[in-house]
Amino acid sequence: MYTTYKNLRFADDCLQYSHYDEGQCWAAYTRYHRPKVHELYIPQAMFNLVLKGRKRMYEGTTVYAVQAGDCFVIPAGTLLCSEILWEEAAFESINILLTEDLLAGIITEHCPLHLPRTTIHLPGCDPTGAWGEQLRRRFLEEPALSRTETTAAAIRLLAARPQWPAILNMLRQVVGPPVTAAINTFCDDLPHLRLLDEIALKCHTSKATLRRYFRQVYHTTPMQYLWQKRLEITGFQLRTTSRPIRDIAFSAGFQDISHFYHAFRAAYGVSPQQWRA
Numbered sequence: 001m002y003t004t005y006k007n008l009r010f011a012d013d014c015l016q017y018s019h020y021d022e023g024q025c026w027a028a029y030t031r032y033h034r035p036k037v038h039e040l041y042i043p044q045a046m047f048n049l050v051l052k053g054r055k056r057m058y059e060g061t062t063v064y065a066v067q068a069g070d071c072f073v074i075p076a077g078t079l080l081c082s083e084i085l086w087e088e089a090a091f092e093s094i095n096i097l098l099t100e101d102l103l104a105g106i107i108t109e110h111c112p113l114h115l116p117r118t119t120i121h122l123p124g125c126d127p128t129g130a131w132g133e134q135l136r137r138r139f140l141e142e143p144a145l146s147r148t149e150t151t152a153a154a155i156r157l158l159a160a161r162p163q164w165p166a167i168l169n170m171l172r173q174v175v176g177p178p179v180t181a182a183i184n185t186f187c188d189d190l191p192h193l194r195l196l197d198e199i200a201l202k203c204h205t206s207k208a209t210l211r212r213y214f215r216q217v218y219h220t221t222p223m224q225y226l227w228q229k230r231l232e233i234t235g236f237q238l239r240t241t242s243r244p245i246r247d248i249a250f251s252a253g254f255q256d257i258s259h260f261y262h263a264f265r266a267a268y269g270v271s272p273q274q275w276r277a
Contacts, residue, residue, distance in 0.1 A: 008028035014032050026096065041078075041187040053092065064121045070122060071157070077175060077183045079232070081232060109168060117218055185199060230253045231267045
């Protein structure tokens with residue numbers, strides 16, 4: 001199921017240049033030469049800039065078509081899926097961690113909004129590719145890249161976009177330990193979770209507290225969020241694997257195939273077969 005994105009890298013066939021600060025990887029340039037799929041748990045907020053190529057990002061029942069020049073801002077504790085698509089040229093991207101301690105010294109604005117916490121896609125954030133190319137050269141040529149300056153430059157790029165208030169809302173929002181514990185539980189045990197009682201027990205909190213926090217952060221309930229993630233996984237695997245539909249549904253936690261077909265059509269607007277075609 002989901003794999004934790006530790007140190008901004010995977011143990012797979014990609015070329016990567018990483019930058020570290022006090023032993024922690026805070027930024028990485030990555031290049032893939034062939035298609036790749038990942039089911040991801042993102043523990044810390046992250047800025048993602050696509051330099052070359054295309055990919056699809058699946059979050060809940062939303063599928064983002066991402067191409068060169070697009071940015072993604074991903075909240076801490078996000079579960080999502082990534083599909084790097086086949087191109088003649090390599091896929092290249094840059095990831096920068098947006099940690100709370102560093103952002104506190106860069107962002108001074110207060111957030112006027114209260115929006116659900118979600119990934120934000122910024123098409124054409126770097127339309128000419130000049131900003132990304134300059135950053136790529138610095139990643140490859142400078143052995144000691146300044147973390148504060150690089151993060152501040154990324155924030156300035158984001159702040160110039162109309163979506164900045166929503167980004168600011170996401171970066172400023174306090175999640176709370178119950179939500180973090182629940183997301184970790186979903187990451188580890190998504191197919192087997194059945195009742196809110198067992199989720200609350202694993203998170204060492206009450207059902208009421210868990211409901212309250214999820215309403216504040218995601219504007220939904222813990223169980224609705226759980227089913228969204230099951231639909232996310234099934235939609236992703238239907239597009240990226242040849243596994244039988246029943247196997248995909250059952251492995252994601254659906255116990256009744258007719259329930260799966262009904263839920264999938266309600267979420268995506270088409271049947272699983274049509275989605276896969």
